[in-house]
Amino acid sequence: MTTQTSVAAPAVPRRRAPRAGGSTLLRRRQRWGWLFVSPFLAVFALLLVFPLAYAFGMSLFTSTLATGTEFTGLGNYAKAFTDPLFLEGMLRVLAFAVVMIPAQLIVAIAAALVLDTLATKLSKLSRLLIFAPYAIPGVIGALMWSFLYSPRFGPGGTLFNLVGMPTPDFLAPGTIFGSLVNIVTWQWAGYYMVVIYAALRAIDPSIYEAARIDGANGWQTALRIKVPMIGSSMVMIVMFALIGTLQFFTEPVVLRNVAQGAIDAAYTPNMYAYSLAFSYSQFNYASAIAFSLGALVFAGSFVFLFLTRKQSGLK
Amino acid sequence: MSIFTQRPIEAAEPLTTATGVPSHVDRSAKGRRRAGGRRIGSHVFLVILAIYFVVPIWWLVVASTKDTAGLFSSPAFWFSGDFSLFSNIAELFTHQGGIYWRWLGNSFLYAFAGGIGATILAILAGYGFAKYDFRGRGAVFTVVLGSVMVPLTALVIPTFMLLSQYGIINTPWAVILPSLLSPFGVYLMRVYTQDAVPDEMLEAARIDGAGELRTFFQVALPLLRPAIVTVLLLSIVGTWNNFFLPLAVLTDPQLLPVTVGLNRWTALSNAGAGGEQVWNLITSGAFISVLPLILSFLFLQRYWQGGLSVGSIK
Numbered sequence: 001m002t003t004q005t006s007v008a009a010p011a012v013p014r015r016r017a018p019r020a021g022g023s024t025l026l027r028r029r030q031r032w033g034w035l036f037v038s039p040f041l042a043v044f045a046l047l048l049v050f051p052l053a054y055a056f057g058m059s060l061f062t063s064t065l066a067t068g069t070e071f072t073g074l075g076n077y078a079k080a081f082t083d084p085l086f087l088e089g090m091l092r093v094l095a096f097a098v099v100m101i102p103a104q105l106i107v108a109i110a111a112a113l114v115l116d117t118l119a120t121k122l123s124k125l126s127r128l129l130i131f132a133p134y135a136i137p138g139v140i141g142a143l144m145w146s147f148l149y150s151p152r153f154g155p156g157g158t159l160f161n162l163v164g165m166p167t168p169d170f171l172a173p174g175t176i177f178g179s180l181v182n183i184v185t186w187q188w189a190g191y192y193m194v195v196i197y198a199a200l201r202a203i204d205p206s207i208y209e210a211a212r213i214d215g216a217n218g219w220q221t222a223l224r225i226k227v228p229m230i231g232s233s234m235v236m237i238v239m240f241a242l243i244g245t246l247q248f249f250t251e252p253v254v255l256r257n258v259a260q261g262a263i264d265a266a267y268t269p270n271m272y273a274y275s276l277a278f279s280y281s282q283f284n285y286a287s288a289i290a291f292s293l294g295a296l297v298f299a300g301s302f303v304f305l306f307l308t309r310k311q312s313g314l315k
Numbered sequence: 316m317s318i319f320t321q322r323p324i325e326a327a328e329p330l331t332t333a334t335g336v337p338s339h340v341d342r343s344a345k346g347r348r349r350a351g352g353r354r355i356g357s358h359v360f361l362v363i364l365a366i367y368f369v370v371p372i373w374w375l376v377v378a379s380t381k382d383t384a385g386l387f388s389s390p391a392f393w394f395s396g397d398f399s400l401f402s403n404i405a406e407l408f409t410h411q412g413g414i415y416w417r418w419l420g421n422s423f424l425y426a427f428a429g430g431i432g433a434t435i436l437a438i439l440a441g442y443g444f445a446k447y448d449f450r451g452r453g454a455v456f457t458v459v460l461g462s463v464m465v466p467l468t469a470l471v472i473p474t475f476m477l478l479s480q481y482g483i484i485n486t487p488w489a490v491i492l493p494s495l496l497s498p499f500g501v502y503l504m505r506v507y508t509q510d511a512v513p514d515e516m517l518e519a520a521r522i523d524g525a526g527e528l529r530t531f532f533q534v535a536l537p538l539l540r541p542a543i544v545t546v547l548l549l550s551i552v553g554t555w556n557n558f559f560l561p562l563a564v565l566t567d568p569q570l571l572p573v574t575v576g577l578n579r580w581t582a583l584s585n586a587g588a589g590g591e592q593v594w595n596l597i598t599s600g601a602f603i604s605v606l607p608l609i610l611s612f613l614f615l616q617r618y619w620q621g622g623l624s625v626g627s628i629k
Contacts, residue, residue, distance in 0.1 A: 032527045033447025037455070040440035040501055047496045048462055048470065055473035111364055114357045126361040128616075130368045135608040137556040139574040140601050143581055144371050147378070147598070148391070155374075155391035190368060239464075247466040250558045257582045270468050270559070277472050278563065286472050294469030301464040 052294070059288035069284075076288035085266040086289055090296070093268050096181070097245040101238060103185050108192035108237075113222045115193075116200045127197070131190035138187060142254035145183045150258055171259035183251050188244075192237050199233040200226055231311035238308075239301050246297045249274070269293045379403065379602035383595045403599035410593060415600050417569060418576035422555055422604070424487065425572055429494025430551030437497055437546050441504025442535055446517060456505070462498045468559050475563045489564035490572070494554040500546045507542035508535070548615065555608065573604045 059076050063069035080086050115127055133141060148154045149170035160167045170179045203226065211221050249270040256263040265279070266272035269289060277286035374392060381389060382399040389395035407415045443449075444456050474493050478484045483492075512535045520530040561575050571579070577600055584592045 029447055030449040033443050033449030033452065036443025036447065036531075037440045040436040040459075041455070043436060043495050044459065044462070044498070047474065047493050048465065048498075051470055051473035051477050052465075054477050058473075058476065107364070111361070114360055118354065118357055118361075120358070122358055123361060126365040128613075129365040130361075131612075132372060132609065133368055135552075135612045136372070136605050137558070137574050137608075139556075139558045139578055140605055141371075143577060143597070143601055144375055146581070148371060148374060153386055153391065153594075158390065186368060186371065243464065243466055247468040249468055253558075253562075254578055254581070257578070257585045273472055274559075274563065277475070283472070283476060287476070290469045290472045294466055297466045297469070298461075298464050 052291070055287040055291050058284050059291050061284050063284055076285050077292060079285065080288050080292050085272055086269060086292075089266055089269040089272050090293075093246050093248050095177075096248055097242055099177075100181050100184050100245055101241045103181060104189045104192055104241060105234070105237065107185060107189040108196055109227070111189070111193045112196040112200055113226060115197050116226070117218070127194070131194050133187050134191040134194075136187070138250040139254055141187050142183055142251045145179070145186070146255055146258045149179055149255075171255070171262055173262040176255070176259055176262040180251055180255065183255075184245075188241070192241075195233055195237060196230060199230040203229050231308075235305070235308045235311055239304055242304060243297055243301055246300065247293065375598065375602050375605070378598040381595060381598070383592065386594050386598065399595065400599060403595050404603070407596055407600060407603075410596055411568075414568060415573070415576065415596070418571050418573040419604060421487070421570060422572040422574070423607075425490045425494065425557075425561075426551045426555040428487075428491045429554040430547055432491070432495045433497040433500055433550040433554075434543060434547045436495060437500035437504045437550075438536075438539065438543060440501045441506075441508050442512075442531060442539075444501070444505040445508035446512065446514070446535070459498050459501055463502065471559050471563050474560070478564060484564055485567050485570065487570065490554075490557070490561050493560055494550070494557070497546075497550055497553075500550060503546055504539070504542055508539060511538050511542070544615075548611075552608065573600070577601055577604070 060071060060073055061069050062072040062075060111127075111130055115123055136144075149156070151167065151169065154170075156167050156170065169175060207225060207229075208221055211225055216224070247270050248268045252263050252267045252271060256265075256267070265275040270293065273286045273289040273293065276282045276289060370392070377392060377394055378386060380398050380400040380403075381395045382397070382402070385395035385397070385399065407413065440459075444452060470493070475484065478489050478492075483489055516534055517530055520534045521527075525533070555572075556574070557572075558574050558578075561572050562578075565571055565575070568576070568579075577597055580593055580597050580600075584594055584597065
């Protein structure tokens with residue numbers, strides 16, 4: 001039996017079950033462990049490992065009308081990493097990450113810090129309303145904003161004429177970047193706020209008492225104590241936001257309905273892979289693009305987790 | 316192997332619902348006045364933020380009550396003279412044979428089938444990883460955890476090619492099967508199971524003669540309820556919101572979920588001639604399609620407020 005040690009502290013890794021004996025009981029336990037995880041592992045193998053391997057295999061071939069399908073090794077990757085359309089798309093999503101993630105985080109942190117000091121009905125209602133866009137699918141959110149940005153339906157004309165300014169075109173090549181940042185911030189900042197808020201509520205309030213006795217004011221408490229103490233939540237949020245931003249797809253695709261001139265078919269790497277596969281039937285090259293994007297995102301988040309391991313407490 | 320320590324969801328619950336005045340508010344008269352001023356400033360800030368987040372939703376509510384002429388001519392944030400929501404709904408039943416309701420039903424089917432399936436797999440795997448010390452557990456779990464960082468959209472084109480090999484492209488399965496994959500759900504369930512199900516209880520059940528399955532169903536499962544609801548909610552929302560996957564694997568208009576369907580109407584309305592412009596159907600259709608999720612978030616507040624933070628680690 002394995003339980004004689006632990007009474008308290010259930011989260012500590014323990015139970016190094018003696019393996020040497022190999023009693024039938026232990027072997028039966030081992031089998032049950034595998035039985036419980038195997039349904040998921042089957043799905044994992046069939047729908048993640050296998051497709052990735054298959055795509056990698058596909059990406060090693062090139063098929064043309066003239067020569068048929070032939071093995072070209074890493075040729076598609078050499079092509080991808082010198083393809084200006086792919087590289088521009090990659091740079092663009094990196095630029096989105098640099099602008100969009102801080103924008104969302106600043107809104108989310110500011111809202112969560114303010115909410116943390118209030119316990120009124122109005123603050124609870126605000127929390128609910130700020131979170132509300134999370135319940136709206138990305139496509140529908142982008143559709144709504146495409147109406148609001150549209151010169152035909154949108155309120156832009158009325159609002160800007162009110163203060164005597166010309167109506168800006170939200171869907172022009174120069175403004176579309178900001179318009180997209182706005183949509184994503186609107187969609188996700190509330191969700192991040194809820195996560196940060198929950199992390200703030202989990203801090204032991206006696207720490208604030210100690211800070212107050214030491215003469216810290218509200219701002220100092222917020223910036224020097226609260227923000228550092230939720231480091232691990234922030235790391236998780238930034239990582240998920242990073243993964244999401246690098247595979248940017250839904251919002252630009254939807255806005256493309258109304259802004260063909262500003263968003264081309266290769267605006268982001270994912271859109272490029274999609275149009276290669278479904279408009280041009282270049283499945284081999286599309287696989288190489290998808291695989292490269294996946295590898296870059298994976299490597300990027302891995303490096304990010306490594307660099308922030310101190311803040312997150314991950315090992 | 317990375318050890319993610321995790322505070323169970325219940326631990327966050329009493330804190331999120333705490334109503335007491337924060338302890339660091341200065342209680343002296345002068346301090347209270349100063350704090351009062353700050354509180355007004357804080358509330359103003361919150362209200363401004365809330366307005367930004369709510370205005371587009373308000374627009375959708377208003378727009379769903381207009382006909383196409385009203386959408387073009389009336390102010391964006393206020394009602395036009397006549398209330399056309401019901402005639403719009405009636406038109407949704409007749410336009411293209413009421414395909415909109417078909418789309419809505421598809422969305423429900425995909426979200427629930429995918430979400431429930433993914434949750435069942437996550438519960439079983441989470442329990443297996445947390446409570447059985449089988450050989451290879453550490454390595455397998457590390458691989459599963461690492462796969463959280465694989466962008467799901469990178470899988471869409473490979474999945475499409477694979478599914479078309481087996482001829483299940485353009486069927487509901489093409490959306491449901493990939494939605495079963497939720498490594499993050501497995502991670503959440505494992506972490507929660509570790510904290511919420513004491514080994515002693517499992518041992519006691521075994522000593523009393525309960526088999527492994529019975530121990531799981533009667534001892535562990537009831538303790539996992541809060542995490543199950545959270546994972547279920549997250550997976551259903553994830554599948555409901557999915558766009559890239561159904562866009563790639565479905566071409567039959569009858570099979571589309573409502574997200575892809577409405578996007579298709581928008582593309583046609585923007586490109587097409589007068590007859591294909593169905594702006595009023597797009598706005599009222601979008602409004603109806605967001606109601607189920609908004610309402611369930613409203614009624615399940617208790618779960619998401621504590622539960623969405625499960626992802627945050629301490």
